[in-house]
Amino acid sequence: MVQIAMTIAGSDNSGGAGIQADIKTFQELGVFGTSALTAVTAQNTQGVHAIQSIDPEIIAAQIEAIFTDFPVHAVKTGMLFSSEIIQVVAEQLKNKEIPLVIDPVMIAKGGASLLREEAIEALKKELLPIATVVTPNIPEAEVLTGLQIQNNADIEKAAKHILALGAKSVVIKGGHRVDVPDAEDLFMSAAGEKFYVRTPWIDTKDTHGTGCTYAAALTAFLAEGKKQADAVISAKNFIHAAIENGLDIGSGHGPTNHWAYKQRMTVEKHKKGVVIDG
Numbered sequence: 001m002v003q004i005a006m007t008i009a010g011s012d013n014s015g016g017a018g019i020q021a022d023i024k025t026f027q028e029l030g031v032f033g034t035s036a037l038t039a040v041t042a043q044n045t046q047g048v049h050a051i052q053s054i055d056p057e058i059i060a061a062q063i064e065a066i067f068t069d070f071p072v073h074a075v076k077t078g079m080l081f082s083s084e085i086i087q088v089v090a091e092q093l094k095n096k097e098i099p100l101v102i103d104p105v106m107i108a109k110g111g112a113s114l115l116r117e118e119a120i121e122a123l124k125k126e127l128l129p130i131a132t133v134v135t136p137n138i139p140e141a142e143v144l145t146g147l148q149i150q151n152n153a154d155i156e157k158a159a160k161h162i163l164a165l166g167a168k169s170v171v172i173k174g175g176h177r178v179d180v181p182d183a184e185d186l187f188m189s190a191a192g193e194k195f196y197v198r199t200p201w202i203d204t205k206d207t208h209g210t211g212c213t214y215a216a217a218l219t220a221f222l223a224e225g226k227k228q229a230d231a232v233i234s235a236k237n238f239i240h241a242a243i244e245n246g247l248d249i250g251s252g253h254g255p256t257n258h259w260a261y262k263q264r265m266t267v268e269k270h271k272k273g274v275v276i277d278g
């Protein structure tokens with residue numbers, strides 16, 4: 001039977017992030033992708049030029065249309081923009097007994113805000129308590145916890161704070177770390193698991209959409225039935241391959257390469273993720 005994943009996120013018309021990145025990643029990983037669009041952005045590799053959010057009723061209708069027809073196996077959220085949208089999404093998802101990945105998207109690479117400040121409390125109160133995995137980058141983890149993060153001790157403190165908000169597990173992504181030479185993410189779960197997963201740092205400017213692509217891969221692996229910790233390691237290998245084969249297109253941050261993973265698999269070079277005991 002085909003596995004089905006859903007992304008509830010904004011459109012990135014340049015194809016590197018948002019709904020487009022999610023669907024391409026689902027497809028690459030052999031999972032059937034469905035979506036509910038929360039906002040339309042006009043953006044390219046240089047930044048976001050305009051945003052139009054979608055009527056929350058239409059967002060609810062999109063989610064309902066899928067769930068009343070398909071057996072969805074995992075859901076991910078990305079750009080949610082406002083507290084109104086977060087409330088509607090939380091209401092739709094709260095009783096679903098399937099993995100839910102919350103990527104708490106806040107600021108795009110060029111600096112544009114993809115989540116209003118007024119929506120941060122709603123994200124913490126309505127969505128984090130129903131999350132299977134929350135995937136903040138370092139600045140997002142700082143906003144969610146009010147902590148400053150500079151080293152492993154801070155990262156672990158922030159992860160515990162996020163678990164205390166009700167999430168079953170958290171990955172604090174390391175793309176913004178300056179204290180370690182590699183790309184090192186922390187996974188921690190309410191069930192007591194903790195490990196860092198590390199891949200070599202890739203020196204590239206073409207990282208548009210890394211967070212979305214990573215969270216979409218994680219969602220696809222959870223839809224397949226992998227355990228959280230295993231899905232986190234597989235998603236790390238996926239994003240490493242996607243960044244390593246990033247596309248130098250556009251004059252700003254080019255997109256990661258969503259179809260690089262299977263190419264790597266065929267040459268058996270994809271196993272770069274190293275799990276380190278925490």
Ligand SMILES: Nc1ncnc2c1ncn2[C@@H]1O[C@H](COP(=O)(O)OP(=O)(O)O)[C@@H](O)[C@H]1O
Pocket residue numbers: 136137138173174175176183184185199200201202203204207209210211212214236239240243
């Ligand atoms: N230059 C890089 N080389 C290798 N891995 C990276 C690089 N940049 C980000 N990553 C990895 O990509 C994933 C997304 O992280 P991050 O860039 O922090 O997310 P976001 O796009 O939300 O800011 C993480 O697993 C991180 O470790």
Ligand SMILES: Cc1ncc(COP(=O)(O)OP(=O)(O)O)c(N)n1
Pocket residue numbers: 009010011012017018019041078079105107108109110114207208209210211212213
């Ligand atoms: C529509 C939309 N959603 C999310 C993002 C941000 O994606 P992310 O993966 O965090 O990538 P960067 O912005 O860091 O490149 C976006 N830009 N657009």
